[in-house]
Amino acid sequence: MKPMPTSEPRFATDRPQLARRLQAILPAHCLLLDDEELRPYECDGLTAFRELPLAVCLPENETQVVAILRTCYQLGVPVVARGAGTGLSGGAMPHAQGVVLSLARFNKILRLDPLARLAVVQPGVRNLAVSEAAAPHGLYYAPDPSSQIACTLGGNVAENSGGVHCLKYGLTVHNILRLRLVSIEGEIFEIGSEAPDAPGYDLLALLIGSEGMLGVVTEVTVKLVPKPEQARVVMASFAAVGQAGDAVAAIIAAGIIPAGLEMMDKAATAAVEPFVKAGYDLEAAAILLCESDGTPGEVAEEIERVTAVLTAAGAREIRVSQSEGERLRFWAGRKAAFPAIGRISPDYYCMDGTIPRKRLAEMLEAIAGMEKKYGLRCANVFHAGDGNLHPLIMYDACQPGEWARAEAFGGEILELSVALGGSITGEHGVGIEKINQMCVQYKSPELQVFHAIKAAFDERGLLNPGKAVPSLHRCAEYGQMHVHHGELKFPELERF
Amino acid sequence: MRLDDLVSAIGAAYACGTPLRLRGAGSKDFYGGMLLGDVLEVGAYRGIVAYAPSELYITARCGTPLAEIEATLAEQGQMLAFEPPQFTGASLGGCVAAGLAGPRRQQAGAVRDFVLGVKLIDGTGQVLDFGGQVMKNVAGYDVSRLLAGSLGTLGLLAEVSLKVLPRPVAEATLLFAMEEGEAIARLNQWGARPLPISASFWSAGQLFLRLSGARAAVDAAQQKLGGELLAEAGDHWLAVREQQHAAFGTGPLWRLALPSGTPPLGLDGLLASEWGGGQRWYAGDQPGAVLRQAARQAGGHAVLYRAAESQRGLEGAFAPLPEPLLALHRRLKKSFDPRAILNPGRLYAEL
Ligand SMILES: Cc1cc2nc3c(=O)[nH]c(=O)nc-3n(C[C@H](O)[C@H](O)[C@H](O)COP(=O)(O)OP(=O)(O)OC[C@H]3O[C@@H](n4cnc5c(N)ncnc54)[C@H](O)[C@@H]3O)c2cc1C
16 A cells, blocks of 8 residues: 555655665665565564555664665655664655665663663664663663664664553653764754753753654663562453453552553453463453553552552453563563454554543443444553553455444544544554544644744755655645545545 | 733734843843843743643643642652752743753653653744643654753743653662772672662762652662661752752852763862762863863763852853754754754854
8 A cells, every 4th residue: 555645745756866876875785775675674563555656775883874874865855764663653764765774683781880880872773672781780771662672772763652550660762862874964963962951952852752863872871770589460350441441440449550551451461362272261341451550569459459449440350460471471462462363353553542540431432333334343452551542453455444443433533532632552553554543533723833933954955754743735625535534435435 | 821912912013023031030140141132021921721740740830839849749749750859930831941950860751851842932922832741742753852951932821731640659869988990890780780769969079869769679779789878858858959068059050961981071160960970060260161161071061050140151051062063053043943043052152
């Protein structure tokens, strides 16, 4: 599927000239130009959108990154930075007239300072590799996306990724101290610092979550935190999803901020149980996983309080992990939820809306209605503690019309998220996927500010064009198409 | 006062190019660069708009006194975890615009870490909404957090939503006699262990350490760390948070923000240090250039925190930015406040 809209700026790259210029600055093993070699880069984790780039650059040092960006700037060629390509919103999907700048070879941990509790890493370092390197010092890097064995720090920074522990330990934005950034013009910026509150505007906050639109990150300084002495998980099952949702609110109202608080509905547990044998209650409408960490005494104290709240909320069954092995088994099902759905359905489409926790039951009821409306199944996993829902819509890309229905289904969930007081994306980013729903979340004055910020960093709009922030023109078109309120006239037709 | 009043005041100033000095309660008039422009008092635009304890957020208008917010949160056993100083009746807008956090900063995070959303009036008088009330939201650039600490130079924060947290169940304060170097070393070693340390304050050979969390965790840490248990430590931490502690004096004051493990700088005039060594206070009669240079060398920066306006104007309150970064600041400023009417010179003379 070609997602590029008609209303975004057009680029017309002279491919032979681009190749010559890149060959002049990069050794042969750092440059891919043949379609065959380019193919693996045509999409990220959102496989429904694909595009072949003109070239893939695999620089090995910052000097090369600067040279690539300067060249593209001079030639007016779009650049899409790429980490591991696990993104779920098409953020790293190439531009047909552009270059992919892969940071895969920026894979070194440059410094790990256990006393200062920080690590300076290159952007291509995998998320889990940081925690592994810190482990001998009793430290770890807190944000833990489920994709952490593969995804990179550069991608995490660009998406402001979260994980199952971010209610207590924060998102990427709370755990980054400093970035080194190369602008499209090839200028180097140091943003943030190892000391608190760097002078000037908080550009770190602006850059984290900016989806590769403002610059290319070449170095990341992350905070490391001490590993708690112990962690245990309470697993509770409920006969109704509404009860489970209320239990989440009750835990927080009781003054408890658990280390993790996750929910899975019946469709999700049914999919993962045969796969991981976690021992989930398959009769239950929903299960909750609630983790406590700290000293053994602290954990025991918190688990007692959590258990009391869950019992009062009407849990059918409550189990507490009795060993580290059991704790990991309880989590294994949650962590394997995406691949498990991948086993029972040829394709799935993962959504990422956030809603106020108290609207959860309402949202799940609406999704059940949408399953009938669009004739597709949906399993729900939920970072319940922070209101971030991941409905997994199952479809078959080979059945004509199914993807269009899945996309419309997803769009309706996102728009309902906004209507319920939430957001279209909690951690996966807008990318190309949710570009239309940005028109629902923001009005044109705010979108204009986003465009002005983009222009302050990248006046010619060469970094990741067409992503993250829709043009006002595009929103006008989408608004017109939307007059009939979700009831697309020709749902089988491609949108843009 | 209504939102429209503020919108028309800024709109009119934009039309005529009149510089405005945004002012909440004026509790931080001592802070930042120059105080230029016609004063626009915004303290009367006040009131809590929404508070949902189980959703962990509060939304209030800019003029709302922090004291009112804290009292409302306390009724539900919650708090602003970054412990902002209130000084003389600080308002929410000024708190977020100045971005000053208190003793819990190193453990809980900075002001910006708790900002969820804002309603902003930009330099043209336009009302803009960014972020929201949910914990996670990555749609669009994170403008709300960018505004924390921007000292009103990008727009008037008319309304802010903040994340709130439960108050810790238990708290204890330990007292140790030790010199600066040892205190810094110990604090950083302890920081690498899973201990519930929520604040530190060192001054004149004494280290105060606050533990917060579950009863069991606080008790266990107290056992491990030793020290002398200080009863009724609440007043001590309040004095630190409000900078009423004798160590802060009343004269001009420099604040050095450093990587926490930085060994003692060996400069005269050290008054106190906080945040595990990440924030150190110096008496204000130091030559600014010496402190700025020492902080920079250590990988940090120095702020002329409290001084006569004339001295702030002369030296600049904040460490100067390298040229490409300053140019970027100018471009951002221009996109929010094209006629540069909002708090000119309050952050940097060039903005
Ligand atoms: C099975 C699975 C589970 C997942 N679970 C989670 C989860 O729990 N939480 C979560 O938040 N996400 C999750 N994700 C999404 C994804 O893993 C994250 O968004 C991740 O941060 C992407 O990292 P990446 O290295 O793959 O980046 P990519 O996909 O390669 O790129 C993502 C974006 O970052 C930009 N980018 C990459 N590197 C740089 C750089 N150096 N400078 C500037 N821009 C750059 C790209 O242009 C693109 O816009 C999951 C994905 C999968 C497939």
